[in-house]
Amino acid sequence: MMKTLFLNPPSFEGFDGGAGSRYQAKREIRSFWYPTWLAQPAALVPDSRLVDAPARGLSLDDVRPMACDYELAILHTSTPSFHSDVRVAEALKTENPKLLVGFVGAHVAVSPGASVTASDSIDFVAGNEFDFTIKEIAEGRPLSEVDGITYKVDGRLVHNRNRAVLHDMDSLPFVTDVYKRDLVPEDYFIGYLLHPYMSLYTGRGCKSRCTFCLWPQTIGGHTYRTRTPEHVIEEMALAKELFPQVKEFFFDDDTYTDDRSRAEKIARGLGELGVTWSCNAKANVPYETLKVMRDNGLRLLLVGYESGNQQILHNIKKGMRIEVARRFAEDCQKLGITIHGTFIIGLPGETRETIEETICFAKEIDPHTIQVSLVAPYPGTYLYDQAVKNGWLVDDGKELVQGEGFQISSLAYPHLSQEEMFEAVAVFYKRFYFRPRKIADITLEMLKSWDMLKRRLREGVEFMHFLNAREIQS
Ligand code: SF4
Numbered sequence: 001m002m003k004t005l006f007l008n009p010p011s012f013e014g015f016d017g018g019a020g021s022r023y024q025a026k027r028e029i030r031s032f033w034y035p036t037w038l039a040q041p042a043a044l045v046p047d048s049r050l051v052d053a054p055a056r057g058l059s060l061d062d063v064r065p066m067a068c069d070y071e072l073a074i075l076h077t078s079t080p081s082f083h084s085d086v087r088v089a090e091a092l093k094t095e096n097p098k099l100l101v102g103f104v105g106a107h108v109a110v111s112p113g114a115s116v117t118a119s120d121s122i123d124f125v126a127g128n129e130f131d132f133t134i135k136e137i138a139e140g141r142p143l144s145e146v147d148g149i150t151y152k153v154d155g156r157l158v159h160n161r162n163r164a165v166l167h168d169m170d171s172l173p174f175v176t177d178v179y180k181r182d183l184v185p186e187d188y189f190i191g192y193l194l195h196p197y198m199s200l201y202t203g204r205g206c207k208s209r210c211t212f213c214l215w216p217q218t219i220g221g222h223t224y225r226t227r228t229p230e231h232v233i234e235e236m237a238l239a240k241e242l243f244p245q246v247k248e249f250f251f252d253d254d255t256y257t258d259d260r261s262r263a264e265k266i267a268r269g270l271g272e273l274g275v276t277w278s279c280n281a282k283a284n285v286p287y288e289t290l291k292v293m294r295d296n297g298l299r300l301l302l303v304g305y306e307s308g309n310q311q312i313l314h315n316i317k318k319g320m321r322i323e324v325a326r327r328f329a330e331d332c333q334k335l336g337i338t339i340h341g342t343f344i345i346g347l348p349g350e351t352r353e354t355i356e357e358t359i360c361f362a363k364e365i366d367p368h369t370i371q372v373s374l375v376a377p378y379p380g381t382y383l384y385d386q387a388v389k390n391g392w393l394v395d396d397g398k399e400l401v402q403g404e405g406f407q408i409s410s411l412a413y414p415h416l417s418q419e420e421m422f423e424a425v426a427v428f429y430k431r432f433y434f435r436p437r438k439i440a441d442i443t444l445e446m447l448k449s450w451d452m453l454k455r456r457l458r459e460g461v462e463f464m465h466f467l468n469a470r471e472i473q474s
Contacts, residue, residue: 002071002100002138004045006038009088010053010060011081021078022214030458032188034199036252037104037219038076039175041134042182048138050182060091067095074126074134077105077115079378086119093121102137102149104130106218110380112150113157124151128219129163131172166204169227175200176239185246192300192340192369193278194247195455198239202232202266206254208282210306211316211382212347216254218380224258233269240275248299251279257289257301258282264292271296278302283325290335300338300368303328308361309354312347316383322361329365341367345428346375346411346421348386355424359431368441372428374409374421387411394418 021033032055042050049070053063067073073092077085089101101123108115108125116125126133126149133148143151148163166172176198179185185196203226206216216222236249256279257263263279270277278300285301307313310322332339343358362370377384377393387393392411412418432438446453 001046002140003069004042004048004072004074004134004138005066005070006035006042006048006050006074007063007066007076007088008035008038008050008052008054009075009077009081009085010058010063011084011088030189031191033190033252034175034179034183034188035076036175036200038074039178039183040172041074041104041131042178043173043175044131044135045138050178052183052187055187056184060088063088064091064095067092067099070096070099072100072102072138074102074104077103077107079107082107082115082118086122089121090119100124100137102126102134104134106214106378106380109218112159116150116152117157124149127163128221129166131166133163165221165223165225167225169203169225170231172227174235174238176235176242180242185243190250192302192338193250194276194299195451196243196246197248197250198243198246199250199252200235200239201253202227202251202256203253203259207258208255208319209317209382210304210319211386212344212375212377213254214378214381217382218378220254224253224255226253226259226262229262229265229269232266233273236270236273236275240273247276249275249277250302251277253280255282256280257285260285260289264289267293267296267298273297280304283320283328285328287331287335290331290337294335294337298337300340301332302340302342303367304342305362305365306342306344307347307350307354308358309349312349312354315349316347326365329367339367340369340371341365342371342373343428344373344375345424346409346416348383348392350375350413350416350421352416352420355428359428362428362432363435366438370429370432372425374425375411377411 035050035052038050042048051058051063051066075085075089085103089103092099093101101121103115103122103125109127112125112127116122124143128148130148133146136146137143143149144158144160147161150157150159152158179198185198188197189195190197203224205220205222205224206213207222207224208216209222239246239249275297276299277297279298279302281301281303283303283305305325306316306318308322313320313322329339341362343362345355375383377387392413394410394412409418409421442456446456
């Protein structure tokens with residue numbers, strides 16, 4: 001086996017752009033997802049090491065010397081961080097010219113040729129389902145015999161055949177062993193999850209076809225391929241033992257609740273383990289399933305509402321009716337399930353009126369917390385192609401984040417400018433959070449525990465800094 005380093009490269013300070021973040025940007029408050037997409041192949045390569053530079057606060061100077069300790073380095077990249085990640089690869093290669101460097105992630109899966117030719121320091125890029133691809137390379141197999149990669153021979157591009165889609169998800173070893181070996185749970189924060197939390201996947205892919213959504217259209221696919229409930233429960237039992245300090249586990253599958261009977265079966269196993277857990281859900285889960293999950297430790301659902309306008313939901317192929325989302329929110333409220341709702345400004349069909357409609361909708365269904373993002377046309381998505389065709393991209397959509405790593409709008413419409421959408425994010429947050437009832441909710445939450453008080457005060461300062469920065473820029 002080659003000595004292998006799996007690296008989430010350093011980039012913008014506090015950049016949540018790693019191998020577990022769907023939309024790579026610096027958040028309003030300090031946030032990091034676990035680098036699960038790197039932990040999966042790391043679990044297949046004995047004696048490897050996973051380094052998550054942004055979450056650990058490591059700079060390029062900190063990671064550069066590591067190059068000499070390894071023969072193979074796998075860097076997870078993204079569209080917003082690609083140029084910065086190339087500079088990291090070049091620094092590693094300068095330090096150790098014999099190091100074999102490979103890139104993984106949705107960006108290189110979508111544009112393998114352009115990615116591998118971006119620098120002489122990138123030896124290969126691996127496309128979808130790269131877990132066993134990396135294992136085979138680490139075993140020393142010649143690149144010509146490894147499915148799923150693109151590399152260069154004498155300046156000529158070689159695309160090997162695609163890696164077969166992985167259906168036996170139980171064949172992936174537990175990531176929690178890698179987390180234990182290489183990561184520090186206290187490094188990972190998500191504003192709406194208890195701290196410390198831990199995230200992992202129980203499957204890949206999402207059957208929905210939302211036009212903006214990156215992973216199902218690139219690395220995950222539209223079939224929800226799942227681990228067996230027994231496999232998940234076994235890992236959770238291990239995780240509980242390995243990480244007694246973890247207060248909440250998060251199943252970050254695209255739409256964990258798509259397979260309801262499986263979700264209920266896993267929930268019952270989790271109930272027996274006595275863990276607190278949360279997951280992603282579409283706003284269409286029936287009351288009965290919600291109840292089974294709640295009765296077995298479910299605390300929170302992360303729900304992508306996206307918009308409060310039905311036509312926009314049609315435009316983005318969300319497959320969701322507003323009245324169903326409303327009923328779902330009521331059911332969660334009745335059951336005491338906390339909701340973190342996510343919304344997007346600037347989806348096709350957006351106008352000043354629909355932004356207003358969405359703000360009113362968010363206040364009406366009243367999730368405990370919200371996230372408001374700007375529409376992000378990632379290469380590889382239907383939305384990106386649609387934006388190119390209709391001339392919506394600003395500056396060819398080259399930039400998805402600005403200098404500090406915060407998201408910028410890279411779409412504009414004849415009737416709605418980039419600046420208006422940018423400003424709408426801060427307006428949305430203010431109108432949602434600066435309400436007496438919401439302030440009372442959050443104050444009550446803070447008063448329940450000293451840890452929560454300290455945390456919310458820190459996040460409050462970060463959030464106000466974010467809002468002020470927006471006002472200065474707009
Ligand atoms: S339901 Fe969620 S995860 Fe699935 S395609 Fe739509 S936005 Fe993406």
